[in-house]
Amino acid sequence: MVPTQYYLILSAILFGLGVVAFVFRRNIITIFMSIELMLNAVNLSFVAFSQAMPATKGHNLDGQIFVLFVIVVAAAEAAVGLGIIILTARNRQSLNVERVDLLKL
Amino acid sequence: MSAPLVIFFVLAALAVIGAISLILQKHPIHSALSLIVVMVALAGLYLLIGAEFVAAVQIIVYGGAIMVLFVLVIMLLNAGEEERTNFSKLAKFGGLPLALALTGLLAATMTKHGASVANPETAGTLAPTGQISTLLFTTFVYPFELTSFLILVAIMGALVLAQREKS
Amino acid sequence: MPNQPILEHLWIIPLLPLLGATINGLFGARWPNKIVNTVALSATGLSFLSALEAVREFLAYYEQMHQAFRKEFFDWIFTGAAAGNFRVGFDLQMDQLTVVMVLVVTGVGFLIHIYSTGYMAHEGGYYRFFSYLNLFMFFMLILVLAANYVLLFVGWEGVGLASYLLIGFYFLKKSASDAGKKAFIVNRIGDFGFMLGMFLLFRKFNTLDFSQLFAAVEKSGLPAEGWGVFGIFTVASLLLFMGATGKSAQLPLYVWLPDAMEGPTPVSALIHAATMVTAGVYVVARSHILFQHSETALVVVAVVGCATALFAATIGLVQTDIKRVLAYSTVSQLGYMFLACGVDAFGAGIFHLMTHAFFKALLFLAAGSVIHAMGGEQDMRHMGGLSSKIKVTYWTMLIATIAIAGFPPLAGFFSKDAILFGAFTVDGESGGNGGHILYAIGLLTALLTSFYMFRLVFLTFHGKQRYDEHHVHVHESPWSMLGPLVVLAVLSVVGGWVAAPALWGGKDHFTLFLSPIFAAHEATGLSEAAAHSLELILAGVAIAAATLGLLTAFWLYLRQPGKPAQFAKSLQPVYKTLLNKYYVDELYAATVVRPLVWISDHVLWKIVDVEAIDGTVNGIAQGATAVGDRVRRTQSGNARSYATWVVVGALVVIVILFWPTLRPMIGMVTK
Numbered sequence: 001m002v003p004t005q006y007y008l009i010l011s012a013i014l015f016g017l018g019v020v021a022f023v024f025r026r027n028i029i030t031i032f033m034s035i036e037l038m039l040n041a042v043n044l045s046f047v048a049f050s051q052a053m054p055a056t057k058g059h060n061l062d063g064q065i066f067v068l069f070v071i072v073v074a075a076a077e078a079a080v081g082l083g084i085i086i087l088t089a090r091n092r093q094s095l096n097v098e099r100v101d102l103l104k105l
Numbered sequence: 106m107s108a109p110l111v112i113f114f115v116l117a118a119l120a121v122i123g124a125i126s127l128i129l130q131k132h133p134i135h136s137a138l139s140l141i142v143v144m145v146a147l148a149g150l151y152l153l154i155g156a157e158f159v160a161a162v163q164i165i166v167y168g169g170a171i172m173v174l175f176v177l178v179i180m181l182l183n184a185g186e187e188e189r190t191n192f193s194k195l196a197k198f199g200g201l202p203l204a205l206a207l208t209g210l211l212a213a214t215m216t217k218h219g220a221s222v223a224n225p226e227t228a229g230t231l232a233p234t235g236q237i238s239t240l241l242f243t244t245f246v247y248p249f250e251l252t253s254f255l256i257l258v259a260i261m262g263a264l265v266l267a268q269r270e271k272s
Numbered sequence: 273m274p275n276q277p278i279l280e281h282l283w284i285i286p287l288l289p290l291l292g293a294t295i296n297g298l299f300g301a302r303w304p305n306k307i308v309n310t311v312a313l314s315a316t317g318l319s320f321l322s323a324l325e326a327v328r329e330f331l332a333y334y335e336q337m338h339q340a341f342r343k344e345f346f347d348w349i350f351t352g353a354a355a356g357n358f359r360v361g362f363d364l365q366m367d368q369l370t371v372v373m374v375l376v377v378t379g380v381g382f383l384i385h386i387y388s389t390g391y392m393a394h395e396g397g398y399y400r401f402f403s404y405l406n407l408f409m410f411f412m413l414i415l416v417l418a419a420n421y422v423l424l425f426v427g428w429e430g431v432g433l434a435s436y437l438l439i440g441f442y443f444l445k446k447s448a449s450d451a452g453k454k455a456f457i458v459n460r461i462g463d464f465g466f467m468l469g470m471f472l473l474f475r476k477f478n479t480l481d482f483s484q485l486f487a488a489v490e491k492s493g494l495p496a497e498g499w500g501v502f503g504i505f506t507v508a509s510l511l512l513f514m515g516a517t518g519k520s521a522q523l524p525l526y527v528w529l530p531d532a533m534e535g536p537t538p539v540s541a542l543i544h545a546a547t548m549v550t551a552g553v554y555v556v557a558r559s560h561i562l563f564q565h566s567e568t569a570l571v572v573v574a575v576v577g578c579a580t581a582l583f584a585a586t587i588g589l590v591q592t593d594i595k596r597v598l599a600y601s602t603v604s605q606l607g608y609m610f611l612a613c614g615v616d617a618f619g620a621g622i623f624h625l626m627t628h629a630f631f632k633a634l635l636f637l638a639a640g641s642v643i644h645a646m647g648g649e650q651d652m653r654h655m656g657g658l659s660s661k662i663k664v665t666y667w668t669m670l671i672a673t674i675a676i677a678g679f680p681p682l683a684g685f686f687s688k689d690a691i692l693f694g695a696f697t698v699d700g701e702s703g704g705n706g707g708h709i710l711y712a713i714g715l716l717t718a719l720l721t722s723f724y725m726f727r728l729v730f731l732t733f734h735g736k737q738r739y740d741e742h743h744v745h746v747h748e749s750p751w752s753m754l755g756p757l758v759v760l761a762v763l764s765v766v767g768g769w770v771a772a773p774a775l776w777g778g779k780d781h782f783t784l785f786l787s788p789i790f791a792a793h794e795a796t797g798l799s800e801a802a803a804h805s806l807e808l809i810l811a812g813v814a815i816a817a818a819t820l821g822l823l824t825a826f827w828l829y830l831r832q833p834g835k836p837a838q839f840a841k842s843l844q845p846v847y848k849t850l851l852n853k854y855y856v857d858e859l860y861a862a863t864v865v866r867p868l869v870w871i872s873d874h875v876l877w878k879i880v881d882v883e884a885i886d887g888t889v890n891g892i893a894q895g896a897t898a899v900g901d902r903v904r905r906t907q908s909g910n911a912r913s914y915a916t917w918v919v920v921g922a923l924v925v926i927v928i929l930f931w932p933t934l935r936p937m938i939g940m941v942t943k
Contacts, residue, residue: 019203030127
């Protein structure tokens with residue numbers, strides 16, 4: 001069997017890569033995709049824990065239920081977020097996040 | 106080297122390569138496709154763990170709906186290659202070390218306490234979908250209903266946002 | 273104990289004027305003059321009656337108890353054992369000295385209040401004047417009734433305040449407000465010495481209450497300090513005397529009194545002649561035990577008093593403003609009082625205080641009457657020939673002049689004579705010759721006093737009319753002003769008769785009255801008969817000197833009116849020095865005032881205030897702005913940097929939350 005730690009380390013690596021992408025990419029949509037990547041990494045660790053946790057009888061499925069909810073929320077967030085991105089792109093005529101800098105002193 | 110371990114490493118490598126590709130690609134469409142690769146790899150990993158329902162949902166919802174939405178928006182906005190602006194010194198110089206530190210910390214913290222052996226009772230078996238559905242409609246019925254509400258709100262929000270401006 | 277309602281409630285004497293001051297001050301602005309008068313006069317009048325009754329009760333009390341009356345009313349300052357159980361209370365006392373002082377203050381004060389109703393009738397701020405005048409009475413009564421130094425000091429400071437307020441009564445006139453400030457500041461310098469004296473006394477004897485302090489002095493058995501020894505008595509006495517020089521206008525702190533003539537004439541009469549300036553003499557007399565233990569202090573007091581007497585008299589010779597002459601005369605007569613204290617003839621000093629109150633107040637009030645008659649003119653060169661026109665004023669002023677010159681049987685003769693006799697017969701290590709020198713100077717001053725006072729009378733009332741009839745309508749003053757003049761004239765005549773029996777071998781009743789407090793001055797080395805004949809001889813010499821002064825003034829100003837101008841021209845430098853008051857004011861301005869102003873301007877203002885204080889405050893503001901400027905940079909609007917900050921935050925949170933887990937790992941990693 002694959003030890004749970006391996007899944008957790010992989011999850012951490014994916015999360016870190018998601019953070020790197022979040023910080024370094026300039027296209028808003030790409031940044032959004034990096035957020036999805038981070039969510040996925042977290043889902044992986046949830047599922048890994050659900051396999052590792054003891055249960056009173058049979059499988060411990062709490063982690064997997066949680067993952068389902070995360071996926072649903074991610075979907076909703078993607079829908080609304082992309083709507084906002086479309087509006088912002090229309091307003092600023094650019095998809096560069098660094099061009100959206102009106103909220104400053 | 107048992108078979109599950111080999112499969113794990115292959116799928117893990119695939120996920121990481123996809124993630125790196127997401128970072129390094131210039132055109133957002135390529136990044137989107139890399140993300141799909143990552144998601145498929147993760148679905149495979151879920152299957153390896155035994156969570157068949159989650160794997161299926163991952164492919165259907167994430168890969169089939171969300172990523173399609175992303176690709177559609179990229180096409181709609183006609184996103185081109187990124188322009189290289191560099192207004193933030195902090196992000197440029199501090200981003201990588203910070204991210205590395207974060208990764209390390211997370212890995213260290215999570216593995217310290219993690220159980221090293223899977224639940225012996227259920228090792229190697231698939232998680233029954235029926236049990237998931239039972240849980241979903243009994244123990245977790247409130248969150249379930251709330252999420253349906255959430256989706257409704259998201260739909261309304263998306264509709265309002267995408268309206269054409271009244272001229 | 274027989275019925276002593278007033279003595280038991282001694283505070284009523286000072287309280288009545290305080291009430292008058294408060295009522296007039298708060299409500300008087302809207303009242304017509306009549307009501308303000310009623311309030312002020314009844315306050316002072318009732319205070320005078322209460323004082324009379326208190327005196328009567330005290331005399332009865334003394335018959336029985338043979339000690340001073342003292343009553344504590346409430347604790348004002350009290351500390352615990354850690355500070356030596358120091359207690360200062362609102363304690364009032366009554367003894368023979370207080371009797372004299374309180375009757376003089378309330379009596380003369382009441383007369384001057386009556387006078388003011390006439391004098392100030394057409395002045396603005398009428399209610400304010402009476403409010404301040406009553407306030408002054410309150411503080412002065414506190415001063416004379418106090419049973420400890422601290423309460424006395426309260427009164428001391430209070431009369432200084434009232435003096436400032438009243439001198440600067442016409443505050444819109446710059447010279448008046450400047451004079452008020454000058455008086456207060458010069459007084460403060462003296463008060464500094466007074467306070468140091470009090471601190472020293474407290475440190476040595478642990479109490480500032482009169483009865484306790486003087487008893488402690490007796491009990492401590494500390495020896496009297498001879499000439500040149502600067503022990504506790506000498507230093508404390510000299511410091512107290514420093515305060516007295518400020519308040520009673522002696523050298524070198526007399527400079528405020530002539531300028532104080534800017535105030536209305538009743539103020540000059542009450543405060544700067546009869547009462548406030550005598551507070552210094554009162555303090556020295558009250559502290560006589562301390563002074564008597566120190567030869568140095570007594571010598572200093574006598575010399576300063578004598579020198580001031582002569583100094584001021586010489587300046588008074590040439591002044592042309594009628595009030596200025598009287599001001600310098602006051603300084604000179606106060607010098608006499610201090611001379612008396614310095615030669616251990618405290619009773620004579622207090623006697624002169626009393627008689628001086630009568631005739632000096634009369635002189636000032638009469639001068640005010642003249643000024644009122646002349647429509648505001650104060651320069652004697654523009655007067656003359658008024659004797660037939662303002663008869664009552666003339667006669668009362670003449671009586672006062674004769675009194676101050678020291679002609680018998682008026683009051684001034686007896687008191688001045690007692691002082692000169694005391695100076696002549698003073699004993700002690702430097703007595704004898706020193707006393708003779710003091711006597712000689714005192715005699716010379718008496719001559720000068722007679723001269724310049726009669727000069728004043730002759731210039732003002734006799735001779736040719738040197739004013740324009742058409743512009744000045746000379747009219748006699750109303751009876752509200754003349755009444756007090758007459759009363760004071762009577763007092764100037766009979767006031768000295770309490771000591772008269774001494775002339776023909778009887779007892780000097782005044783000194784007898786004060787004997788429980790001051791031992792009568794004995795002329796040592798002389799038998800009683802010899803002392804008596806010496807006294808008569810000295811009296812005769814004094815009368816001769818006064819007559820000489822009178823005749824000289826008569827000859828110079830009536831017989832040969834052109835002579836004074838000739839003398840002035842031939843003795844030009846002397847004349848100019850005297851006219852300019854020995855340039856003392858200019859000296860002070862150059863040596864004290866200008867350096868202080870320079871320091872204030874260049875050091876305290878430019879460096880301390882502008883650079884240090886403003887710099888600090890502005891610096892803090894600038895610092896805040898600078899910090900804000902730096903912090904502002906974080907709000908760049910750049911989403912990527914915000915994202916990075918989010919990562920930083922996440923790191924921090926993880927570290928904080930999982931520190932127990934992470935800590936051992938750090939050890940492992942660094943190994």
